Amino acid sequence: QKEVEQDPGPLSVPEGAIVSLNCTYSNSAFQYFMWYRQYSRKGPELLMYTYSSGNKEDGRFTAQVDKSSKYISLFIRDSQPSDSATYLCAMSADQGGSEKLVFGKGTKLTVNP
Amino acid sequence: NAGVTQTPKFQVLKTGQSMTLQCAQDMNHNSMYWYRQDPGMGLRLIYYSASEGTTDKGEVPNGYNVSRLNKREFSLRLESAAPSQTSVYFCASQRYDARVDEKLFFGSGTQLSVL
Numbered sequence: 001q002k003e004v005e006q007d008p009g010p011l012s013v014p015e016g017a018i019v020s021l022n023c024t025y026s027n028s029a030f031q032y033f034m035w036y037r038q039y040s041r042k043g044p045e046l047l048m049y050t051y052s053s054g055n056k057e058d059g060r061f062t063a064q065v066d067k068s069s070k071y072i073s074l075f076i077r078d079s080q081p082s083d084s085a086t087y088l089c090a091m092s093a094d095q096g097g098s099e100k101l102v103f104g105k106g107t108k109l110t111v112n113p
Numbered sequence: 114n115a116g117v118t119q120t121p122k123f124q125v126l127k128t129g130q131s132m133t134l135q136c137a138q139d140m141n142h143n144s145m146y147w148y149r150q151d152p153g154m155g156l157r158l159i160y161y162s163a164s165e166g167t168t169d170k171g172e173v174p175n176g177y178n179v180s181r182l183n184k185r186e187f188s189l190r191l192e193s194a195a196p197s198q199t200s201v202y203f204c205a206s207q208r209y210d211a212r213v214d215e216k217l218f219f220g221s222g223t224q225l226s227v228l
Contacts, residue, residue, distance in 0.1 A: 032213050045219065099171060101217075
């Protein structure tokens with residue numbers, strides 16, 4: 001079992017839909033969780049960062065961590081065509097350095113106008 | 114503001130050929146990273162440089178070498194390319210390596226095909 005599992009999709013939704021993207025993990029030591037967004041033929045960019053459990057909201061985006069279930073989610077409200085991208089989760093057990101980040105495979109999302 | 118610049122954007126090699134992927138950042142960042150991204154595998158770290166003058170292996174270093182030329186530049190070399198090295202390569206930089214929550218800035222990638 002890989003440390004981080006992420007459904008690659010693809011996921012296709014109509015504009016305005018609520019999107020739920022998820023990752024599961026096996027390492028209970030993970031406590032730093034991130035979501036990166038990657039547009040086609042571009043590098044990933046950090047979208048959300050969450051430490052430990054709980055929710056974090058930023059505009060239309062909400063990141064949720066459930067450490068008891070080893071499950072993290074990214075919710076997108078009122079999805080827009082500009083949200084069409086691949087979303088990668090990333091996580092680490094150690095605060096000290098991005099070399100310890102473990103990435104999911106990414107979920108490809110298409111929002112149709 | 115350029116951020117992280119990678120060259121070339123595309124490259125086709127024959128098995129056994131060598132090449133160097135170039136990366137430069139203009140944000141005065143201390144830490145730099147090389148990743149490869151393959152379908153179904155996600156991003157995997159090849160090498161990183163926590164600061165100028167240091168380099169360390171990541172998850173998949175075999176077949177690669179790196180040089181941290183100065184604070185701005187971090188190059189990745191394939192000495193004898195193999196088809197298994199067909200991938201999209203991303204360079205990234207970070208202000209410093211001490212914090213995992215520090216934002217990683219990625220370049221636009223180099224698409225490499227080895228025939």
